[in-house]
Amino acid sequence: MxxxxxxxxxxxxxxxxxxxxxxxxxxxxxxxxxxxxxxxxxxxxxxxxxxxxxxxxxxxxxxxxxxxxxxxxxxxxxxxxxxxxxxxxxxxxxxxxxxxxxxxxxxxxxxxxxxxxxxxxxxxxxxxxxxxxxxxxxxxxxxxxxxxxxxxxxxxxxxxxxxxxxxxxxxxxxxxxxxxxxxxxxxxxxxxxxxxxxxxxxxxxxxxxxxxxxxxxxxxxxxxxxxxxxxxxxxxxxxxxxxxxxxxxxxxxxxxxxxxxxxxxxxxxxxxxxxxxxxxxxxxxxxxxxxxxxxxxxxxNIAPNTHQAYVGSSAFSHKAGLHASAIKVDPELYNHLDPEVVGNGMHILITEMAGRASVELKAKEFGIDLAGLPQVVSRVVDTVKEREASGWSYEAADASFELLLRDELAAARGEEVTAPFRLESYRVIVENTANTVGQGRIVLSEATVKVHVGGQRVVATAEGNGPVNALDSALRAALADHLPGLAGVELIDYKVRILAGHAGTDSVTRVLVASSSTKAAGAPEWTTVGVHANVVEASWEALVDSLVYALRSAPEPVGPTPGA
Structure with missing residues (x-):
């Protein structure tokens, strides 16, 4: 033609x-x-x-x-x-x-x-x-x-x-x-x-x-x-x-x-x-x-693909300890390019596969240098593997892992780790009652929390649209006067996972809580984890970690020094 x-x-x-x-x-x-x-x-x-x-x-x-x-x-x-x-x-x-x-x-x-x-x-x-x-x-x-x-x-x-x-x-x-x-x-x-x-x-x-x-x-x-x-x-x-x-x-x-x-x-x-x-x-x-x-x-209105080439949040994430060991020597050994070239970053995932290098690299992400502290690294590795065998997972819960890491580091230095508040007890009630205004029924949750904070015993009660929401509201109400910095913290996501190997309503569950600090510049986000056979207790563990993380990561003191 x-x-x-x-x-x-x-x-x-x-x-x-x-x-x-x-x-x-x-x-x-x-x-x-x-x-x-x-x-x-x-x-x-x-x-x-x-x-x-x-x-x-x-x-x-x-x-x-x-x-x-x-x-x-x-x-x-x-x-x-x-x-x-x-x-x-x-x-x-x-x-x-x-x-x-x-x-x-x-x-x-x-x-x-x-x-x-x-x-x-x-x-x-x-x-x-x-x-x-x-x-x-x-x-x-x-x-x-x-x-x-x-x-x-x-x-x-x-x-x-x-x-x-x-x-x-x-x-x-x-x-x-x-x-x-x-x-x-x-x-x-x-x-x-x-x-x-x-x-x-x-x-x-x-x-x-x-x-x-x-x-x-x-x-x-x-x-x-x-x-x-x-x-x-x-x-x-x-x-x-x-x-x-x-x-x-x-x-x-x-x-x-x-x-x-x-x-x-x-x-x-x-x-x-x-x-x-x-x-x-x-x-x-x-x-x-x-x-x-x-x-x-x-x-x-579509969730980003975490495993998308170049731009996914997991595109330069490394889970295997073997990878982390090589990356510690030279990041290029397991990355096909510098992630920053495309606006991304490298992430080390902490799981049961993690070795010493994974923990050291992850600590650097938090601004923690573990050089010369092999005993801390060993304890963290052992703790992670032991907990993951029981259903815990730190892969998507960086905040909980950072708390674990900092507690181990403080213990190694002989420093006393003081909790910002201490739980005495909590109680959650779920009530299913008739709707007196219209048809159908109303389901309400009520939680009562007793905690020790700022040298005082505080009791607070709150209602919510579910047991976790009620528990979260009651805990915040109890801490509000003593830890005012928590007023800017809000829960933005909540996920429940039934763990493999367990079945039925008595299954062990893993809860992930994502939180954000709306009063801070850039609205930082963090995720914490809790695991228990009781979903409310698993949720409590994740909620507590979230609030403790917010308090410890605040740039300035957010309240009076709490007592036990």
């Missing part, structure tokens, strides 16, 4: 990014990523996500499909009105080619793309013979005309155009030429980039690399890549396409997208910059990846 070189875009329309136009990082979180089950962005959310992506330094942000989705139409209108200010990124509108049998300028959907005022338009087109004939229900020649006419019209109206060739790889297997004819029709009409889409997500890296290389050799067109993750290969496929000659990558933040999702923007960027040495982001922006990833997750 004959090919035509891509028409150069009009220079007066280009807002050249600091990176120039040599490589495109194209984000479609707000369009393709929004198709993930459970995600519903408001217009305000979309503006916030776009702002975050611009701060990361992506070159293009696809905002949605104006004219087809009212919310997307509003987003572009508000962006044009000045509610969205972008630095290096350019806003992109997504839409389809004209319908069969009408002129592009008369198609309302094409007009809506112009009305969006986006400087760049991504058009989606069928590039698989089977889809043209069976889904689009038109002729192969009419589909080519639809592509060429729409691209030419939009370019003539001053827009830069990228073409998404839907089902390109499946179509290429069925017919090696038709997809290239679609690409040629778009390029001849002025499209800048031909994006090869693995729409069904079924490609593997070796096969995809071969196709991209063949198309590059046969056409010379500027090629882009868009991969779904149905085989778990979207990131690998994207990297393979770049290695084969693609210079435009389409991704979504955190891999959000329909079905199994899309190529994860952060994994792709990490691989391109760190592993391949491609400067596809402005200087200094790679370190924003963790912050942006987690902020987008919050806006999407």
């Amino acid at each position: 004959t090919t035509t070189a891509s028409a150069a875009p009009r220079s007066d329309l280009l807002q050249v990014s600091p990176l120039g136009d040599a490589f495109h990082v194209f984000d479609t979180t707000l369009r393709d990523g929004a198709q993930r089950e459970g995600i519903t962005y408001s217009v305000a959310d979309k503006i916030a996500v776009a702002t975050l992506l611009d701060e990361l330094g992506v070159g293009f942000i696809e905002g949605g499909w104006p004219g087809a989705m009212p919310k997307d139409t509003e987003f572009f209108a508000r962006a044009a009105a000045g509610e969205l200010t972008l630095g290096s990124a350019q806003l992109v509108a997504f839409g389809s080619t004209r319908k069969a049998g009408i002129r592009a300028k008369d198609d309302p959907q094409v007009r809506a793309l112009l009305d969006s005022q986006a400087p760049i338009i991504t058009l989606v087109a069928k590039s698989d013979v089977r889809h043209v004939e069976r889904a689009l229900r038109t002729t192969l020649e009419e589909n080519l005309s639809m592509v060429g006419d729409t691209v030419a019209f939009l370019v003539g109206e001053g827009r830069r155009v990228f073409l998404d060739c839907e089902h390109f790889f499946d179509g290429y297997v069925a017919d090696h030429d038709y997809g290239l004819r679609v690409a040629e029709a778009a390029t001849t009409a002025g499209a800048d980039v031909i994006v090869m889409c693995d729409t069904n997500g079924g490609m593997m890296p070796v096969g995809l690399h071969q196709v991209v290389a063949e198309v590059k050799a046969r056409t010379g067109f500027r090629l882009g890549i868009h991969c779904q993750d149905d085989t778990g290969c979207a990131v690998a496929n994207t990297v393979a396409a770049v290695q084969a000659g693609a210079t435009h990558v389409q991704c979504t933040a955190n891999g959000y997208g329909e079905r199994a999702g899309n190529a994860d923007l952060f994994a792709v960027l990490g691989n391109l910059v760190v592993k391949m040495g491609l400067p596809v982001l402005p200087d200094g922006r790679l370190g924003e990846m963790v912050r942006v990833s987690h902020a987008v997750a919050e806006l999407a």
